[in-house]
Amino acid sequence: RRASILRNHTATHLLHAALRQVLGPHVHQKGSLVAPDRLRFDFTHTRPMTDAEIRQVEDCVNERVLADLSVSVRDGVPLEDARRCGAMALFGEKYGDTVRVVEVPGFSIELCGGTHLERTSQVGLFKIVSETGVAAGVRRIEALTGSGAWEYVKHLEDLLRDVAAALHAPQAD
Secondary structure (H helix, E strand, O other): HHHHHHHHHHHHHHHHHHHHHHHOOOOOOEEEEEEOOOEEEEOOOOOOOOOHHHHHHHHHHHHHHHHHHHEEEEEEHHHHHHHHOOOOOOOOOOOOOOEEEEOOOOOEEEEEOOOOOEEEHOOOOOOEEEEEEEEEEEEEEEEEEEEHHHHHHHHHHHHHHHHHOOOOOOOOO
């Protein structure tokens, strides 16, 4: 359970950075849920994402996963130093004089009090399962990591096999 939460929490940071890279710097987190079985990420964006954008975001996150990057967590960083380093503060929250900075060097740097993996490769696999609107100018992504993502992919393969059999057609067609 804890390992799944760690995977989903670190993947949330990778997702946020990937969304900003693919969709633009206007993307900001508006809320999130990190659960053992999934992650949910609400963000600012004015239109539904295209299938190509969703694939780009997945590819961007999975590239970082496969790169086996270190995840750096630094406690007691002066808030002004964190801001100078480019750390993103979420939700417009109030912070004390010192903060906790979570960084995937060269990709993501945010203020965060949560628990994280040591390396990006521990995410395993990242898969977006839905992207929907939740309010004016706010979109929501639901995604899976690790064994949850693998089970989802196997389910899709089973569906493809069943549809191909019902149509008496090869799966490739």
